[in-house]
Amino acid sequence: MKAFGHPRSPYRLFSLYGLLVLLSLLVLAPLLYLLAQIFMTPDEASQFPPKILPSGLYVGELKNAIDTVPIFGFILNSFVLAVSIMVLQVLTAALAAYAFVYIRFAGSRFWFALFISTMMIPWEVTIIPNYLTVKSWGWLDSFQGLIVPFAASAFGVFLLRQFFMQLPRELFEAARIDGCGHFRHFLSIVLPLSGPAAASLAVYVFLNGWNQYLWPLLVTSSDAMRTVQIGIAMLQFEELTSWNLVLCGVALVLVPSFVLLALGLKPLVRGITAGAVKG
């Protein structure tokens, strides 16, 4: 402890940065491996002992991956799925949260408790009946089957409710005096003001949708409906595949996630912190 000495002593700085570099190398290593592999020619990639770095920036395998695997189809499916779930969930959550905060109706406490109780039910517990339901409606292998079960979430209601409660009450009263009904109040005052909270929720829901695995695995069966997570995992079973072709697919799938992470990290953290920790 004494050895660490002054907070800015050279010894302490050295150990601090040493540890940081070591840890970041551990976190980065698999991703750097991925980055190196996608620029290798198939020959380089299958050499043993394995090559660490590609000899040049060879993009043939990336092109090959795009040509042989319906990767953009997978990406498009996941995108449609994630965006639809996102829009629906933000909308249903905003409506319900509005009701809980601004409308006085019988049993609102009961309903709120009921909503929260759905957070206690792990999704896997209901997966068998949900599969049977979706199957009986003929929704297997369709977008409805992928999207509709996720159109509402208690977490979203909870998050937006927390946010609405912080909006100044005077706004609401002023609007009421001006004769503004609930619909107009919701659409023209509350929704525009809830931008930050809605953005947090949207990023969170989008990422969850994009990363879904078990449900799409169960309800999709044709290549045309496969989402990225399932499609990418299927690559390993195709005979055509060389390793770096698979890794090129992985890299292509990761690009949208990295873009979203760069854009959405701040609202995501803010939203989750506000909703969960300060609850």
Place this chain on the structure above:
Amino acid sequence: MNSSLYSDKSKPVLSPASAAAPGSRINAGMLRRMREHLLGYLFLAPSVAIFILFFFYPMARSVYLSFQLTDPRGRVAAYAGWDNYSRMMESSAFWNSLWITVKFTLMTVPAGLILGLLCASLVHSAGKGSKLFRFIFSLPLALSVGTASILWMILYHPSLGMLNYLLGQIGFGQVQWLTDPGAALDSVSLMTVWMNSGFPFVLLLAAIQGLDNDIMDSSRIDGASMWRTFFSIKLPLLSPTLFFLAVVSIMSAFQSFGQINILTRGGPAGSTDVLVYSIYREAFINYQFGTGSALAIVLFILMLLLTTVQFLVLGKKVHYQ
């Protein structure tokens, strides 16, 4: 005296309608209130419909199915009573899968929290370059179970994989990462900690940055060592975030499925057969929806117990500002 007040017709009235006929005032108020109730339900309706169709109804149906035998198409064939449960309790596969789930949780959750806390504290103390490190440590947030599992499947390849090559270079023998029953769960856990490391880091860093610097400074001035400051001041102040992360990560560990399905399919010899994977196997590979539902009910009860215990025991130690 009082009665004259009530009968006073010149009492100021709120709306002209009620002045015209005393009865209609009640009606108008009731109507407005009725409209308000109706509106409330109208706003709730979309969420309620989804919850009933995809949470409450299936929850009840899971309970129902767990007492039935079904044919492969999911239709009830016969009433099984408690048979599904008693056979489950007698099967060693069930107890194995419970034990594997617990082991997997113990291997991934504490490691993930400690790693996150370590990285977040270090990044917070770093001056120059802290943005770069923050970026690096939050990168795994972009990973998904599909991409991460495929990447590690290739890294874990026994003869051509990078990990065994590197081990060989520093003089160790080959490890059968995913095919040795003694190593498979460790390998899956390692990959899981890596894949999930972004979330605890990002939340803990936000929490550390939100701490009141004055408290830290004054404790340092009072001569408290770095470790003392960390354990008796920082850690209690971070406890709400840590508690939240613990609850969320334990839940997600209990629900892990994707990496198991891609990397090991529950094998070798059941060594990675976590609970959700065994539900999937029973219901969607063996088409035993009845026993699958019984397993699902066990998962539900376990998670409920776990969450309750966490809130009762751990929750008490949490220090909310």
